[in-house]
Amino acid sequence: MFSDKDISHFANLETPFYYYDLALLQSTLSNCADAAKLYNFHVHYAMKANFNSRVLEKIRAIGFGADCVSGGEVSKAIELGFDKAQVVFAGVGKSDKEINDALDQDIFCFNVESIQELEVINELAAAKGKKARVAIRINPNVDAHTHHNITTGLDENKFGINSWDLPLCAETLKKSDQLEFIGIHFHIGSQITNLDVYKNLCVRVNEFAEWFEERGFTVKVLNVGGGLGIDYHHPDGQIPDFPAYFKIFNEFLNVRPNQEVHFELGRALVGQSASLVSKVLYVKNGKKKNFIVLDAGMTELMRPALYQAYHKIENISKPAVADVVKYDVVGPICESTDCFGKEVELPETFRNDLIALRSAGAYGEVMASHYNLRNEIRGVYSED
């Protein structure tokens, strides 16, 4: 929901841009922090969802750690003052340079995704005479019931170590002097809206924790990943139900005394706090279809082209009215999939109207590209 003041401010700005509602971001973060504190759960923000510095500063200030998927993310987290003891590094393809840098930066742990990676970390740590803290990312074969392109915890997915490889994994850990096993890690997918999925995950986490304990390992950390979804259909001021989410883990995980439970939320923390604001370049009224051509395209927000993802589209220059027209809302990019929505009902729309694509705070700005030699997308912030 935009105020009249916001809209007249936007009218003077060059479009397109991401508009960040930092007050909503702040209340979302506080709500999550309070709910997690109730059970002494630890949250590491999944930086891949949005590494905009203004966003990260708020997340650091609330005391969350950082879950990183590249050396670039690890370095940025540390530069922005995230506590190293709360920086974790996951990813199926960590390069030697990234591993070496993270060892030098003394981050909390590597979430290791293959046995070969475990061996490489061992070798690189040995060359430095250092110990590397590692958690084993296990692929638990739990269906996240989300879009198949953003499912990560099934046997056919590339992520994590499969259960049948765990004996070899345990052997590798045991014979290494440089690896300090700290626990187990999971992440089964993103945009999960059915919380029951997490009950199934907890059952598997308990089984795997026992498996390691039976083999003499101390499992200090249970990292259950992220994935909590948001309601793309109702973006206004919406904060995900963090209390319900954490309650499930409190009820269904067997947590031992002194064991820590870690979460890696991304989308749920930042998704609702931004909109992509764009201007109408042209309206084409055809016999079969009407098109609105925006000055933003899949280069600024890739999710619809990539996953047929839904983002609510609003004409913020016109009040919502009963008489609507159906438009295909498209971008300027030279691709037929550069379409934000088909048959979208909007008030009659004209050149220069402002259009907001809502719930674009997660996997929006960070997935932008220069395709067609587009300019870099910028941010506009409610606090400025």
Ligand SMILES: Cc1ncc(COP(=O)(O)O)c(C=O)c1O
């Ligand atoms: C390892 C890991 N942790 C956390 C996340 C964050 O996911 P989400 O933004 O759905 O919470 C992801 C992305 O899916 C991930 O790959």
Ligand SMILES: N[C@@H](CCCC[NH3+])C(=O)O
């Ligand atoms: N980029 C995806 C989610 C992938 C999450 C990272 N594994 C999205 O836009 O929904």
